[in-house]
Amino acid sequence: MGSSKFVIVVAAIAALSGLLFGYDTGVISGALLFMRTQFHLTPEGEGRVVSGVLFGATFSSMVSGRLTDRFGRKRVILGTALLFAIGSILTAFASSVSLLVAGRVVLGLAIGVASFAAPLYISEMSPAKIRGSLVAMNQLAITIGILLSYVVDYAFSSTGNWPMMVALGAVPAVMLAIGILFLPESPRWLILNNRETQAAEVLKRIRGTEQVSEELTEIKAALSEEKGDWREFFSPHLRKALIVGVGLGLFQQFTGINTVIYYAPSIYKLAGMTSDSGSILATAGVGLVNVIMTVVALLLIDRAGRRPLLTIGNIGMGLSLAALSLSFLLHADAQVLKWVGVGSTLVYVAFFAISLGPVFWVMISEIYPLRIRGFAMSFATAMSWLSNMIVSYTFPMLLANLGVGITFGIYTIITIASLAFAILLVPETKGLSLEQIERQERSGTLH
């Protein structure tokens, strides 16, 4: 197999983590309807079942950055694959609300780790020229996972078989566990752990050439500049990287993406859509547009670069959110409201998919120095999960108390701030090797 084909296979297998991330966060939208009846869930119980995953993910991403630095990228991904399988089975067999929540928390623990370990691993395996696209494959897998979960929910909805909806998540988990066994460890992590011969072997395999001494020297040179512990994360030359990673994590969530991904049918209902099949169809449309536009992002991210995608994406998201908000605030005609409701969510998701969706994960996998990369990525990821939890938890209450117009007005204003942040602070990393990025950060020339 050619070297670039091999790297694509590596990225595709690692991206099964993304598929699981998407599937296990998306599946609840349909499964909840039947869990509600079987367990007589109160609204509070429903909240616990939905946010169990987000709680687990926030917690594990916060505490497990050290694991990828200590035990390696590959072993940690293997561990999360097993956790995904266990979580799916536990949830499917849950016989009480507490067991159900416990299963969802286990799934969340797996999702939190997988969400940063997979992009981290892919980024370190990739050649600079196509690194953005390969890391974005993980985001593509997330969107496919979400779409797949909508389809599975729909397929089992006539029988109400929610355990099956959840249990099917174990299939990609087992595939990931088996697949990752055949992949090499990240050469950068190997060098960090003084396993240079092994690192050289891996590099030869993934670059398809015997001439890897230049890349080896470059990685070692970058390492010799690093202080070597997590305190470096807060040192002045990484201040911008810290702000960019955390800022993108907050904006990815506070601009409201999961109000649409998790709650689209509720929004459509408020916009006056009465038929269930219409709202399921529109939700499937959201899932499909998300996948298609992520493919577009994947094709553009290494050509156009990260910054132009972020700028255009934020503008499109802001305009569609403003349209949704204003049509409610100005009490548009019922027919108009229905169309604006569906149209604006589709346009909004399309622009998210070419910008904040992939760019956050790509950027945080490239802007931190090797020694603290796992720790730093997990920190930015945890901020994103925490924000996700806050948005998903508060959204139903905001809707009930403030209405659609004001709620989406708030997300519009946050999106304007996100646009300013992208223009003023986010650097361009297209085409640079991870070590070049680090050198430019040190000399203050990364713009």
Ligand code: BGC
């Ligand atoms: C975000 C998720 C979101 C998904 C939608 C991801 O990048 O982290 O919160 O549900 O994109 O495609």
